[in-house]
Every structure is written in C-alpha cells, then in structure tokens.
Amino acid sequence: MTTVTPRSQVAREARKRDIERHLLEGTERLMGDGARFTELSVDRLATAGGISRATFYVYFDDKSHLLQQLAAHAMNDLADAARVWWSSASRRDPADLVAAMAGIISGYRTHRLVIGAVVEMSAYDAAVGSFYRQLLDGIIAELTDVLLGERASGTLRASVDPVITATAMTWMVERTCVQQVPRSTPADDPALAHNLAEIIWGAMYLEPLPPYGPTTLSSTTPN
Numbered sequence: 473m474t475t476v477t478p479r480s481q482v483a484r485e486a487r488k489r490d491i492e493r494h495l496l497e498g499t500e501r502l503m504g505d506g507a508r509f510t511e512l513s514v515d516r517l518a519t520a521g522g523i524s525r526a527t528f529y530v531y532f533d534d535k536s537h538l539l540q541q542l543a544a545h546a547m548n549d550l551a552d553a554a555r556v557w558w559s560s561a562s563r564r565d566p567a568d569l570v571a572a573m574a575g576i577i578s579g580y581r582t583h584r585l586v587i588g589a590v591v592e593m594s595a596y597d598a599a600v601g602s603f604y605r606q607l608l609d610g611i612i613a614e615l616t617d618v619l620l621g622e623r624a625s626g627t628l629r630a631s632v633d634p635v636i637t638a639t640a641m642t643w644m645v646e647r648t649c650v651q652q653v654p655r656s657t658p659a660d661d662p663a664l665a666h667n668l669a670e671i672i673w674g675a676m677y678l679e680p681l682p683p684y685g686p687t688t689l690s691s692t693t694p695n
Contacts, residue, residue: 488531495521496542500585509539509589536593540603543590546583547607550576554611558618562625567684569673573645573665580649581658591650612642619676628676641672 498520502512514535518528532538553575557568580587594601612635619634628634645668652664666681673681 491521491523491527491531492541492545494523495538496545496583496586498522499542500583503585503589509535509586509593536597536600539586539590539593539600542586543600543604544607546579546586547611549583550579551611551614553579554615558614561618561622562627564627564677565684566669566673566682569681570665570669570684573668573672574661576645577649577653577661577665577668578658580653581661584649584653587650588654608642608646612638615642622676629678632676637675641675644668644671 495517499509499512499517502516502520503509507516512535514528515525517535517538518525521528528538532541554572556575557572560568590600590604594604615638616634619628619632619638622628623630623632623634648664648668653661656664670681673679
C-alpha cells in the first residue's frame with residue numbers, strides 16, 4: 473500500500489497554496505475586466521491561474537470549492553491587517569486601531585470582487601455561505617481572545633461581553649466594507665478607517681478616540 477510521506481504531503485500543500493494564490497490573482501483580473509464569477513468557466517479560471525483544467529480538478533471539486541479557497545486567502549489578508557491592532561491592543565495606541573481599520577479597508581478594496589462573489593453566492597449556495605461564516609467565526613474567535621486579555625488587564629469594562637462584542641465588531645466592519653467600499657473611492661478610505669476606529673474605541677472604553685499620529689493605508693494596491 474502506497475503511503476504519502478510527510479515531505480511529499482508538505483510539498484503538495486505548498487503547491488496547492490501557490491496555485492490558489494495564482495488563481496486568486498487570475499480570477500480578480502478576469503472579474504476586474506467585467507466578468508461575473510458565475511459566468512467564468514473552469515477553463516478560463518484555470519488558464520488565468522496558469523494551470524490546466526486537469527490540474528484544476530486535482531485540487532478543487534468545482535467552482536464553488538475554488539471560490540471558498542479564494543475567500544480564505546482574501547479573508548486571511550484582512551485578518552493580517554487586523555492583527556496590527558490585536559497584537560498591540562494592550563498598549564491602547566489609537567494609531568494601531570486606525571492602521572488596522574485602514575489595512576482591512578485596503579485589503580477589502582483589493583479583494584472586493586472575490587469577496588463580493590462570495591457574499592452573492594452565499595445567498596443560494598449553502599456550502600459557500602457556511603464556509604464564509606466559518607471564516608468570520610475564526611476572526612471573531614481571535615478578537616474575542618484580544619478582548620478577554622483587555623478585560624483581564626482591567627482596561628476593558630467587566631460588563632462588556634467579549635464574545636458578543638467581538639461578534640458585533642466583526643460583522644459591523646464586514647458589512648460596512650461590503651456596502652461602502654464599492655460605492656466609494658480610495659480617497660474616502662482614511663475617513664472610513666477613522667470612523668470605524670472611533671466606534672470600536674468608544675464601545676470598548678466609553679471615551680472618544682484620542683489624537684493619533686499620521687496613519688497610512690496598507691501598501692496593498694487596490695485593483
């Protein structure tokens with residue numbers, strides 16, 4: 473019986489991540505040219521990602537499965553931006569929170585077409601909808617840990633429920649990006665980042681967002 477060695481399994485996973493990243497970039501290019509995800513054939517998606525149709529089916533069951541994996545990459549980029557604040561929340565520097573919001577908005581603007589396709593398909597594809605909620609649940613869990621740490625240190629009020637608050641904050645930012653970013657321009661993003669930070673800071677500490685130094689958006693270039 474043939475077994476998969478740990479080394480070959482690691483190599484396969486690395487290859488899969490590389491393919492997914494190329495497919496994400498290729499899919500965003502196609503959608504940026506005006507194509508809807510539902511209109512894209514497997515052949516076009518595979519070609520855009522630099523792989524064959526046969527290779528596509530080695531790694532993905534179908535387009536729905538592909539979209540789930542593309543969403544995971546996109547949402548991980550947004551979570552990385554949020555970690556700018558999560559990793560330093562204990563020092564209560566408002567610039568960290570504003571920078572995190574700016575990075576999330578910039579990341580959403582970059583991946584808005586793929587995330588938009590996920591949100592659209594979630595309405596009628598149960599697998600996509602469930603997977604998207606799982607991605608957000610993962611973000612909620614990380615933010616809950618941050619809030620628990622803040623409460624343990626005494627900087628967050630004991631009356632604030634970390635799970636409920638993390639859930640509300642996560643969905644607030646997600647819904648705001650989904651609704652606002654496609655209707656605005658990058659020039660509007662700093663104000664949006666500031667206002668989201670103002671809401672979160674006020675909810676956590678019951679005080680206005682303190683003055684902070686210049687904050688720039690993530691270096692991610694919007695499509």
